Every structure is written in C-alpha cells, then in structure tokens.
Amino acid sequence: MSRDSDTDDESGAARADDSDESDAEQAVEERVPVLLVRGDREYLIPPGGEQGTDLGVLEVPEDVQPGDTIETHLGDAFQVRRLRGPDLFHQFERTGAPMVPRDIGLVIGETGIARGDRVLDTGTGTGVLAASMARAGASVVTYERDPEFAEVARENMALGGVSDAVDVRTGDLTEELETLEASSFDVLTLDTGDAASIVGHAPELLVEGGFLAVYSPFIESTREVVETAHEADLSNVRTRETIQREMQFDDRGSRPSTAPVGHTGYLTIARNV
Known part of the structure; x- marks a missing residue:
C-alpha cells in the first residue's frame, strides 16, 4: 500500500472520528x-x-x-x-416578558384546554403559553412576527419537550387567516396589540363551543376586544383583571403583604356559541 493510501486512510478515519463526535454531541443536545x-x-x-x-x-x-x-x-x-410547567417560565430563553404562570393557569382553566384539542395562538414570544398548552395535551399552531423570536421559541419548544406538539410559524396571523381551515380550532389564544382585528374572525376559526382567550396589558385594547367580540356574536364575553396578593406570616399575625398588588393585565374570555 502506498504512503498516499495510508494518508488517505488516516484522514478518512479522522473524519469518521470527528463525525462520530459531532453526532454524539448533537444527540446530547437533542x-x-x-x-x-x-x-x-x-x-x-x-x-x-x-x-x-x-x-x-x-x-x-x-x-x-x-x-x-x-x-x-x-x-x-x-x-x-x-422539568415541569412552572419551570419553563424560569428556564426558557426570553425574547420579552413571558406570560406568568398564574395567567397561563387562568387561560387553561377558563378554556378547558385538554388532550386532543387544537389551539391557534398568536404572539408566541418566549413560547411559555404555547408550551404549557401543549403539555396539557393540546396541539398548538402559534404565529410570531419576528423571525429571531420565532427561532428562539422553537428552541424553547425543544427544551420543553413539546416540539412535536407545537408548530411555531414565522408570520403575521392577520395575513394568514385565509390559509387556515374553517372551524378547525378548539381554542384561539391572542397576546398581541392588534388582537381585536383577529377576534372578529373567531367564529370562522373556532369549532362550535370553542373558546377565545385574549390577554392584554392595557384597558383600551381590552375594551376594543370586548366590543369586537360582541359584534362577532360571541357569547359569555367576560373580562377579569389578573391580580394577586401574597400573604405575610410572622409572630405578630397574618395578613396580606404590604408589597404592591401583583397586577399583570386583563384576560378576556368568550365562546363561539
């Protein structure tokens, strides 16, 4: 065997070793x-x-x-x-302020999201809500306008073990409505400033009896969502401010903490009935 052949064999073996190491590293990451x-x-x-x-x-x-x-x-x-649901809030890479666990609990509790449900979501952001709904058993299609945010959300879905249940799409849902099959979603969740422009399409997107859940940090946009929901003939329209107070326990007694009340935003729920 020639020296060139020996060199080729050695190079091939080295490449194979490098490939094996790369495959092993990728397997660990996945x-x-x-x-x-x-x-x-x-x-x-x-x-x-x-x-x-x-x-x-x-x-x-x-x-x-x-x-x-x-x-x-x-x-x-x-x-x-x-890794459990509440851990995602702390461990996901953030691209903005994620929805806090108590608000996620309200969305899931108020809409009854369960195994087998199909959810349409927009305003993915960090992806905590989408991942939590998937962990509850739902199949989620979620839209994020920012390509970099969408890529981070996909990585977070892998971290949360729900990549197979969450389809993170890069784009604006308002521009994709006509591509979606009518009456194909059990729940519609919105966390965007232009949520009201989508609420009017809820009856077309939701199955009969399906739920709409809209989160907003501002009263003005919440009012617009409520008015649009009524115009769209959605039923059981109701809005709650999401607040919490921690309790304080010491030798003097027990009472709500004197720290500021934990306000996060406004949650509107409606139903396609």
Whole structure:
C-alpha cells in the first residue's frame, strides 16, 4: 500500500472520528434536559451532558431519571427533577416578558384546554403559553412576527419537550387567516396589540363551543376586544383583571403583604356559541 493510501486512510478515519463526535454531541443536545437542584442552585443539563459549577463538575448519565441523586466530582449532591410547567417560565430563553404562570393557569382553566384539542395562538414570544398548552395535551399552531423570536421559541419548544406538539410559524396571523381551515380550532389564544382585528374572525376559526382567550396589558385594547367580540356574536364575553396578593406570616399575625398588588393585565374570555 502506498504512503498516499495510508494518508488517505488516516484522514478518512479522522473524519469518521470527528463525525462520530459531532453526532454524539448533537444527540446530547437533542435530549430533553433534566433539572438538577441543590438549595437555590438550579442547572438544566441534558442526559449524557456535563456542567461545571462552583461546587464541582456535574456529569449526568444518559439513563438519568427524576428522583436520582448526582454528585459533583467534589462530592456535593444534587437532586434530579423532571422539568415541569412552572419551570419553563424560569428556564426558557426570553425574547420579552413571558406570560406568568398564574395567567397561563387562568387561560387553561377558563378554556378547558385538554388532550386532543387544537389551539391557534398568536404572539408566541418566549413560547411559555404555547408550551404549557401543549403539555396539557393540546396541539398548538402559534404565529410570531419576528423571525429571531420565532427561532428562539422553537428552541424553547425543544427544551420543553413539546416540539412535536407545537408548530411555531414565522408570520403575521392577520395575513394568514385565509390559509387556515374553517372551524378547525378548539381554542384561539391572542397576546398581541392588534388582537381585536383577529377576534372578529373567531367564529370562522373556532369549532362550535370553542373558546377565545385574549390577554392584554392595557384597558383600551381590552375594551376594543370586548366590543369586537360582541359584534362577532360571541357569547359569555367576560373580562377579569389578573391580580394577586401574597400573604405575610410572622409572630405578630397574618395578613396580606404590604408589597404592591401583583397586577399583570386583563384576560378576556368568550365562546363561539
């Protein structure tokens, strides 16, 4: 065998090794990460991956399971947790202010989103709402105008383990309405400034008995949504301000916290009946 042939064989072997390493790295990245927790420290690491921390290096086995205990190379123990819905709010990469867990709970609770439902969503943003609805069992089509935001949302769907249930589309829903099949969605969720322009199409998009949920941070746009919902002959139209007060417990007694009331926005619910 010639020296050139030896060189070719060696180069081919090197390329194969590089390819194998690349495939292995990609396989690790595609696995749904688990949450490793110790006190106030939290690390999101995929099975087969590793993470350097101030307490040492964490190496996560490929067969890791929630409930396992993993020690760093210095002997500090971390508990393994499955990534749950509320964790998405803290762990997703943000492209803006995501909908907070209590508002997500109201959307899901008020519309009854469940396994088998088909949801049309717009104003994807970080994607916390879309991912949460998918984790409740729904199939979600969500529109995001900003291409960079949409790409981040797709990465977040992979992180949340719901890529197969959430179709993140780049575009403006108001320009795509004619491409959507009539009466094909069980729930329509809107989190955009121009929500009222879509509300009028809700009867065409929703199945009979389907729900509309619109979130808005401002009263003016909320009023426009409500008026449009009535004009579209949607029923059971109602709006609630979403607020919460934390409770304070100490030796003197118990009472609501003196901190400002937690206001986030206005949620309008209506039904196609």
